[in-house]
Amino acid sequence: MFKSMYNWIDERLDVTPMWRDIADHEVPEHVNPAHHFSAFVYCFGGLTFFITVIQILSGMFLTMYYVPDIINAYYSVDYLQHQVAFGVIVRGMHHWGASLVIVMMFLHTLRVFFTGSYKAPREMNWVVGMLIFFVMLGLGFTGYLLPWDNKAYFATKVGMEIAGSVPWIGSYIKELLAGGTIVGAQTLTRFFAIHVFFLPGVLLTLLAAHFFMIRKQGISGPL
């Protein structure tokens, strides 16, 4: 039955070539940890994506309880951590996953760097990868404020002061980020929007470009 359903869709949309493009390709021996254990270093990119998917899923569940305003933000986090079933696990995964995704991405970057895989013709993919790195740091920075505890508040204040020290445009960046002259209610809603809508949108676009390029160019050859 599934076959006939698939055929029905395929007749109209011709999805087989698309599926071929995504899934049907060979993986060479030198990146396969089943053949060479040391090839596990080639897994870091995939693991980064895996953790990113976990971040998106856990984040979606967190927004079911989180309230982005300065009165309720802290207590909604407190509630979901202590009262909601498995809330401590979901928030724990999002909290520690944020660190883990940075670690994995860092290791992936080092692997690509030290195997010289960024060289022609893969320059653009490296640049996109670095942009993903910066977006991830941005997600880390904006996400840190959301629980609205002292650690979040004062770390953000320090971050704002650093942004404010940029010559000429510093005060504008600061005001744009904070949504005013102080870290307050506007900052929290702004950071929430950036963390949940703006940066994930940018991230998914960049990831699509990253994967499109690796698929088009194939993985770099053995050293």
Added chain:
Amino acid sequence: MAHGHGNRSNEKVVYVGDSRIRKPGPRPAPPDYTAFPGKSEAFIPNFLLKEWMAGVVVLVGFLVLTIAEPAPLGYPADPLNGSFIPMPDWYFLFIYQLLKYPYTSEDFIVLGTIGIPGIAFGALLLVPFLDTGKERRFYRRPITSSLMIVSLIASVYLTWVSWHHYTEELEKSGVVPEHIEREEKNKESIESGKGRWIPGKEKTVALVKPDDPAFEIMKKAQCIACHGGELEGGGAPSLRGIGDTLSKDELVDTITNGRANGAMPSFKGTLSEAEIDQVATWLSEQKAEAAE
């Protein structure tokens, strides 16, 4: 097929748009890796399964960490809290520490925020256009590799120094990080049967015998400036229900000698011993049970 477009009826016909023009040619075959030595295998499902093995190892470690160490949560943000030691997340520590050196702070802050990180991250972003040689092995690219290794060591060092300073500062000031203190208080509260403790949402205990002349003494001695006009707390802790935690002798000692390095001042000269005794007696009667 109708309209005389040939009779290969088993073959799927793909049209361009909604026109009747057949799409030309088959799609190019996906690139294979026959040029590479050794055994290549299909991405799905063979290789993906192996990558999933690595994923499972990471996932198990991740979940163990999540269960063993709940995500930290401190006290609600209080902009007036002057003693809080700010600390960014660990992956920003290297840049946080960088801004603490003489040539990267104060007058030279631009060098610290834009100069050094700008050059480092700019070079990293544009490395394919800086290191354009064909050689891929890192030991045959000494300049690129050594620059990276030096930056790595520097970042690790800066992160370590920053964390070291932080832990030292905590030790010196005797401060327990808020998320740890909070969990301990929560545990205590649950164990003593008072239920979950939520900072800022404590039930306020009513004052016992608010007409007592001892309260007037406290008002005159400016206790209320910090402890609040109704002793509900403010800059200093609430004194409602203080009798549950401190005995009369301890209260006398606190008022006479002060506490917490003078954050609570000594009232030795301001109040007479009799007055201190009167205040301490009244405060020791401030019990949650008596207030009900």
